[in-house]
Amino acid sequence: MLDDRSNRPAESAEQGAGTPTKGILAGTRVLDLSRVVAGPLAGQTLADLGADVIKIERVGEGDDLRTLGPPWVTSPSTELEQSTYFQTVNRGKKSLTLDFAKPEGAEILKGLIRETDVFIENFRTGTLAKYGLGYEDLKAINPRLVYCSITGFGQTGPYSDRSGYDYLVQAMGGQMAVTGLPDGMTGAGPMRVGVPIADITAGNNAVIGILAALLHREKSGTGQHVDIALFDSQVALLLNSLSAWLNSRAPLPRTGNDHPTAVPNGVFAVKDGHILIATFNDREFARLAEVLGHPEWATDTKYQRSRDRLANRKDLTRDMTEALSHHGKKHWMDTINAAKVSCGPINDMEDIERDEQLALRGMFVTLNHPVMGDVKVVGSPLKFSDTPVVYPNAPPLLGENTEAILRERLTLTDAQIEDLRANKII
Template sequence: MSGSLSGLRVLDLSRVLAGPWSAQILGDLGAEVIKVERPGSGDDTRNWGPPYLTGADGSSELSAYFLSANRNKQSLAIDIATDKGQELVRKLVSESDIVLENFKVGGLKRYGLDYDSLKAMNPGLIYCSITGFGQDGPYASRPGYDFLIQAMGGLMSITGQPDGAPGAGPVKVGVAMTDIMTGLYATIGILAALNHRERTGMGQHVETSLLDVQVASLANQAMNFLTSGTVPQRMGNAHPNIVPYEAFPTADGDMVLTVGNDEQFARLCDVLGHPEWAGDERFKTNRARVANRKELVPRIRQATVMRSTDDWVGALEKAGVPCGPVNTIDRVFSDSQVLARGIQRQLNHPVLGAVPTVGNPLRFTLTPVDYRSAPPLLGEHSGQILGTVLGLSPEQISSLVSEGILGKDCS
């Protein structure tokens, strides 16, 4: 392995999405990632389907959900509820740089796998905890899921059609963005702790939560409230601070206009055939357009329905006006720019064959992202990990399988 994080070992005790997303990023960047799973069932998302990707012989399958967040990992199926299982994990911790977990607060303490218990044997350990609500506070003991946090963290209150419009009501984002953002923040925290360890030799406990991340990710909407006292409302596809910045109907569908400054607006007016709008005091500046959006937006809609999406996009791009079609996901993966960037990739799996994956968006000149392995079958690498990292013999591994400490599918 030759990635930026080559030489580091990650023990991934997390499941579902936020933790696995972070661990997948670390794996993409070259770290060795050992995914610890419950024998027999594994990560919950292995069964979150359909759809599933099935092997040619039909004997093995992985859910699309699991496939989205678990490449570049090895799977170790081990029962951490047992004394021997806990001891094996502790031995792996002593040989690791990073532990990533998303158990409930205190959930690993009873197994002796919490940070305070593990740092004594590995002072340089970076231990990252992800929870729903944080390590303290009145909600600390509650479980957290993305949908719940999108609601409690305010995101759904600003997502969806405005009150009084058809289909009005709070709506969640179409993917688990709170989980994904939490995975990104966790990764940033781990990298910062690695830099600190490089300077001092000291590890530390990094923690974040879905609720903390969701509130932090309210970005301009949070500041809109904190600076004005006005509670942001659902606005459909409209933007609270920029006009025009939303979806507009065309003769055969919809397109998005993202006009970020007054010069772009003037060019838009020319293409729409209404150059006079750019000089109208009601629309001349973004501040005026925000104040008078109810007068301007219907006028733009009346103009955009006269031509097809492709016609408008071609003309507006030529004029330097940011715009684009509202693509379905199949069109995303056939888009010429997406194809040129090589975002869709294939990984080979020894049982499932060719496994599709969505590439990491980072690009490096010296240490490129390494797509080493497809998401693993449950326990696929148990024997390999315990033999290579801990030096266990085949007989010792076989005995652990017989005792139920390791999954029967251990290899």
């Protein structure tokens, strides 16, 4: 087993940008009992902000995401593999394996809680309370604790005892109803979003809730329970789609690559491929019409107003496609962007890796792990002028820091640690 001493720190946030920083949450201690995506993402974001995050994992198995592959990140010196998915939400953490279902394991966890600021868990509602690790239990040990629960459907309500994964919540939360090709087209029907959008949103909402609770603690001196549900988070994402129904009983239809109300706003064919053009007001459309060689469109009663363009979407698409067909992607992206109208390519993963804007913004970071070697991760989108994010280490191996944490945080002896290991508590 590796310990903290072998876990070499990586450079700070803006790789090569200057003196490493401790991060805005330096000194904040986090215990992350979550698995898969939403909870680990929240823990990783706190680590990026400088918090000291310990990931508590099942003995011998660890986070389910470790084995969710292929593809894999493979150690250059051993045959050890970890899923590329696991790398996306676990950088900056230390890993401690612990069976808290056993009394000895629960006591270790409670010992760590005494000096912990934030506790993150995503077990089914009521599970941790069975082991004396529910919010009320840990609040009694540490009244300043911010306890964040992330579940499919929340701590209350008729669905609170259900499990919930991203795909299910996309379906139940309306995402699939507004995503996909419109009725009448080949392949029409509900469609999931290609990334775990409900998980990601719930993880981000958890960070918002945790930071707000920490701010409240500074004012009040006490922590609280933050209750985040994937279902709530997904429904809150519906924005105009749900508002249209709630206020006008007018459900917005699936429109594929076209925006349901803003026109033109979608994918257009050009001489050598496709580009995305997006306008949201009449002023932008007038500028677009000008550079497409048809300034008269801006005063044409068919296209003059947003509602006119929506009613005549097919005709406008036909006219724009003809105008765009004379030049390729680079010409139109340069020309349309110069007119202050949003326009860009449809990038794949290789294009994104090569994008000069993302490179300049520090969105790709290489972290070194003593066993796994170099691991490439997507950087944090959070940018600060004075306290940039930090990347203290690559995603850890299972239990990599168990012994070091028990020695440093709980001052356990080698004999005590060996006894815990013999009894499969760690």
